[in-house]
Amino acid sequence: MNENTGTLITIITEAPLEHTITRDIERLGAHGFTITDARGKGKRGLRDAGWDASSNIRIEVLCSSDIAEKIARRMKQRYYMNYAMVVYRQEVSVSRPEEF
Amino acid sequence: MNENTGTLITIITEAPLEHTITRDIERLGAHGFTITDARGKGKRGLRDAGWDASSNIRIEVLCSSDIAEKIARRMKQRYYMNYAMVVYRQEVSVSRPEEF
Amino acid sequence: MNENTGTLITIITEAPLEHTITRDIERLGAHGFTITDARGKGKRGLRDAGWDASSNIRIEVLCSSDIAEKIARRMKQRYYMNYAMVVYRQEVSVSRPEEF
Amino acid sequence: MTDPIILFFLLGISAGLLKSELRLPVAIYDFVSMLLLLAIGMKGGIELAKQPFMLLLPQILAVMIMGFVLPLFAFPVLHYVGRFMRADAASIAAHYGSVSVGTFAVAVAYMGTNGLTFESHMPLLLVVLEIPAILVGILLARGFSGKIQWGLVAHEVFAGKGIVLLLGGLVIGWIAGPEGVVSITPLFFDLFKGILALFLLEMGLIAASKVSSLRQYGAFLVVFGIAMPLFSSAVGVILGYALGMTVGGTAMLAILAASASYIAVPAAMRISVPEANPTLSLTASLGITFPFNVLIGIPLYYQLAATTHRVLGG
């Protein structure tokens, strides 16, 4: 199989940011993303999803490590201060690497 | 703790494929799977989950690297051409390795 | 960027255990968690989420490897015997490491 | 003329057996259950307001005792005849000692369709019957010496959705009274049978999904799932008659006795007797007893109650 390593960057944050952040992600060069609804707890307290504004989303982006770096930086700069957010990255092997 | 590394293979694809793919996965020897509902964007456009047919699922399978390889191959061969799909793999350490 | 590796521990288990397990996690020193609803299949059969009691949750915790070890141990000791549960761990790089 | 809600149940079973992808979305199942629980509670509360509570105390006590006794009959049968492990036998016994709100709702509809009446405080007895069997089940599994987290169990039972909505509805109906609830009648009472139809559609789908586990766990569970409600309904009929209830009330008590829990008890058992296999009890309760009661049991128990009253006088 033509296979390659890529970076998977995961962003957990407030649901209402969905559109702004996916726009950011695409502008920074990623070719796709996957979103699941989530709830959770962190330093900004419980976010229990009973309520649109109090629910979280979990955004996953498969991309090159460069783009992942850019995305992480952008998140930090634009959202960390004021929004509930956690970001982490992993190396993964992707079966369809040509696109990332 | 008796612990071991295993492979986590994640498949993001169209929701209506759920039954076909989980059947494939079991036939290839995996002992379980976990599914979450998702939405996303990729080369086949926006899949926004407003609609059954337009929503995604995210399938996770913990298995040996051999089985993961087989699953990835099968996905490629049977679905890549015609369906929205992304597959990636990681090594993880599993706390209950006896079963995989 | 100030960046660091941390451990991501993922627990897939029965939905009604949500409160007990998140309490465990916090007591063991983790500063947060993220939960998504899931369904799946394992050695305890199909858990298809049609029904509250038959649905799964997927809990993710970013923490130090020590705390992850403690969490995995606790899960094993308290729940493995009697509940549907799978636990796995990965190293990830976290963009906001100061808190973990 | 078959009641259409039964037809919805049969549609659910058929679709399930045909492996149709049909399912009620989880949120809708929750919504429908909430409406039924609130409506049943309110109906009871409205009527309750009309009679002095003290007069009901003897009935409440007697019914509570029935709730303690029924699982004590079921347990030895399951453990010694059925050869189930101690924990499994205790858990299944608890399910059958407790009640099913869904079955009760179908019975309410059945009585209404056939122009039959019953004591209006039945929803109160429904609430009363939910709990004793849980305690008995836990004690049967653990023994009196065992370390049991009663606080957790109590919270699971009393703060559970079912009891909160039933009791909440009861109190609302009680305070608001018949004129008070007029404004919310269209949602809670006019739609009742339609909502019940949707509920039964989903219950049919769930019952059908238990067929494969049925095969696995064998004939004993099937026999028990039918024999136990028959036995319990007889106990209910005798108790109802002894308490001086009307034919309708006697039938309803028989139905309560015959029904098996599939919400409150499984949740409580999962926490307090986790080593019991939930598939066993749910297969029996949802896969056999619920369909049996809905399709055959309810009219049967009514006949039983009517015959008893006719024969013994009253």
Next chain:
Amino acid sequence: MTDPIILFFLLGISAGLLKSELRLPVAIYDFVSMLLLLAIGMKGGIELAKQPFMLLLPQILAVMIMGFVLPLFAFPVLHYVGRFMRADAASIAAHYGSVSVGTFAVAVAYMGTNGLTFESHMPLLLVVLEIPAILVGILLARGFSGKIQWGLVAHEVFAGKGIVLLLGGLVIGWIAGPEGVVSITPLFFDLFKGILALFLLEMGLIAASKVSSLRQYGAFLVVFGIAMPLFSSAVGVILGYALGMTVGGTAMLAILAASASYIAVPAAMRISVPEANPTLSLTASLGITFPFNVLIGIPLYYQLAATTHRVLGG
């Protein structure tokens, strides 16, 4: 006086074009669809009980043939004029040969609002028309020689939510009859138009979301999405007249013919002709034909049916 359900559709389109975040939750969309399907099925079943089934057989057969023939007209136009790939042309043709329950529901409401009547077995013809076009579509894409998993296709079609609920409702209505369903009337029939309004709100949002793909796929799809239903409605009118239907029935048959599937057919095509691009067919069906039929088509087809009957006598 505009029918408010049409206004809900326009509200959905407007909100969608304004990129409002408004959406019906998926569970609610499913709930609303289920209620419509069951209601339409039951309405048909109730009426069906009143007439001998055998008399309907000729109509059923004729309509089924129409379902086979319509996609055979659409395919060459799409493939040779529109220059779509074989698979895409076949898939789109299947969509237009089959029917849309949403359009049918709006037509039912339209007839009701205007005090018009039609043959009560129309829901049966709706079910009949869903399927033939799927078979034709698959054969057009694969040829007779191709390896087709008919078992899978059959399961997808007959066990799909749509058919199960329509047919299930039909049978329930048939068995329960008009008095039987009285108790569930408040949910299924009194709320029908309100539920339809919510459904159309969401359909408007969906239609609006297709605008960008419309731009991408160009003018041919737009023209086809309007011309094809016009053509099909004429076929429907002729057939309805030939079958001796009333004006209302003729109009309903024209509407069925003119409507394009967006649930059953896409699901079946995705499985049996996966190389067809689903965006193409859904853009045409949901982005053009559904709005066209709802806003303009339905009254137009009624006029066509009325004129035909007046001119030709009947």
Next chain:
Amino acid sequence: MTDPIILFFLLGISAGLLKSELRLPVAIYDFVSMLLLLAIGMKGGIELAKQPFMLLLPQILAVMIMGFVLPLFAFPVLHYVGRFMRADAASIAAHYGSVSVGTFAVAVAYMGTNGLTFESHMPLLLVVLEIPAILVGILLARGFSGKIQWGLVAHEVFAGKGIVLLLGGLVIGWIAGPEGVVSITPLFFDLFKGILALFLLEMGLIAASKVSSLRQYGAFLVVFGIAMPLFSSAVGVILGYALGMTVGGTAMLAILAASASYIAVPAAMRISVPEANPTLSLTASLGITFPFNVLIGIPLYYQLAATTHRVLGG
């Protein structure tokens, strides 16, 4: 006789304080909110059709000015007395200058139950009052010099679910008129109070969940959450009287003034003043002011309006 919808609210609060697992599924909460917003909008629109729009312009303008002025009163109290950060004070002020549709719905039910009438264009004033306070809040936080993305804010406000459904309902009611909406009355109007009861059940659960944050943020927030609506209601009463409204209309304006937003404003503030802590404003608005208004405020403001009209004549 207590209105049952209030009892549902109290049930929600009690269940929440008992840490019951009871929750309305998110999809159902959305559904219920949508129905309320559409119903309120349509009710207003139907009545609006009966009067010339131009006559309302002065009232609309006056009420809009009230929406600009109220947060200007709240801000210094919060910033200087309450010692909240500039951003937090501005955000809370915006919440209290705007309105709550939930409170309005309860007020509509209250007026109906007590046979009281009010100016039918109130839903229009509700829409009008939602927006000015948002602008004031942003300017208070940023100053006139600050770089504000007005485009984003405008989209967030006008394309938000709340405004789209309210305004959409208004227009639908306006165009369709009283006869037009008859067919959708069962869903939108007959079920109104039942749906409102479910909504209040969830609101009670949410209010109860704010108790822990209340403890954390101290007494000032509690005092403000009660004093501010009292003050605003007085302003509303004076304005209503000055505008020549009826007693009912004056009371409704007071209620609008006294209510605090918990949907539109939080969303807009999160985007335009993200450094404001949303927990603060939601704790005050949902944890204190909403329960206060629902349980005590609404009848109180009505009394205030009645007394004012009696004393001053009119």
